[in-house]
Amino acid sequence: PTIYVITPTYTRLVQKAELTRLSQTLLHVRQLHWILVEDSPHKTVLVSEFLVHSGLTYTHLNVPTPRESKLQEGDPSWLKPRGAEQRNEGLRWLRETAGGQQGAQLEEGVVYFADDDNTYSLQLFEEMRGTQTVSVWPVGLVGGMRYEGPVVEQGRVVRFHTGWRPSRPFPLDMAGFAVSLRLVLANPDAHFDGNAPMGFLESSFLQGLVTMEELEPKADMCTKVLVWHTRTEKPKMKREDALQKQGLGSDPGMEV
Ligand code: UGA
Ligand code: MN
Secondary structure (H helix, E strand, C coil): CEEEEEEEECCCCCHHHHHHHHHHHHCCCCCEEEEEEECCCCCCHHHHHHHHCCCCEEEEEECCCCHHHCCCCCCCCCCCCCCHHHHHHHHHHHHHHHHCCCHHHHCCEEEEECCCCCEECHHHHHHHCCCCCEEECCEECCCCCCEEEEEEECCEEEEEECCCCCCCCCCCCHHHEEEEHHHHHHCCCCCCCCCCCCCCHHHHHHCCCCCHHHCEECHHHHCCCCEECCCCCCCCCHHHHHHHHCCCCCCCCCCC
16 A cells, blocks of 8 residues: 655745655655645745655645634644644545546555654554554654553553543544545545644544544554654744844855
8 A cells, every 4th residue: 555644834944854854754665655735825946846856756735724723923832733724635635636547546545644843763654554444553752741642452442641631532643643545535524623622633533534442553552652743943043133134144045
């Protein structure tokens, strides 16, 4: 099966660095198709050029997050979900493409939602490739914990190890599951709810698709951490701003 990786991304200082790191991980994975979805009303030159030279098989999409759903300056980061519209656009493309000529070829697939800033072990992709319905595994450095993840007993997921609201239908991070393309196509209405309350974005998608009992535990029965919810520090631009005021700022034509 082909792994379809759906990644939301948005313009900021560290974007090219994040995309470089992620793409160079993905280059090591066979049979992978990257669906990169910009949170933007148009496809940017930076991302377009980046993809052309990436060496990956990819689809470049874009959709802006509606203004009322977007975090405003000063809002706490947990107020509104991020990347929901972009993941839905990736799902829309998969369903549309599967309905077209290449449809039959597409059905053998696995869908994974990979944020642009996390850290992914190559082993993770081989674990998820065998996904029949929905597979799950632990995620490191997330939710204010060393790791969060499913708890497996006798080969079945029986509950979730999480620091917060374990009663959520699926208290999993976005990086902690993959879905078979067949299941995505069989449930044409399954999508991420951009208005879901904090912590319920993953559940809004998974709820209609599976039950906890049906989850397929990977990564040695969920005993190994193969993906980390790393976050990149926002670079300080104090010197840049100061120099710019003197007309000595960095060359704006230099892509960073
Ligand atoms: C956590 C989860 O790991 C995310 O999967 C979830 O979407 C997010 O919370 C949430 O609350 O919605 P976190 O590290 O806080 O992740 O979120 P980011 O990494 O900042 O954003 C997730 C993805 O959305 C990234 O790929 C990012 O590039 C993208 N994004 C972020 C946008 O497309 N637009 C934005 O305005 C912000
Ligand atoms: Mn993140």
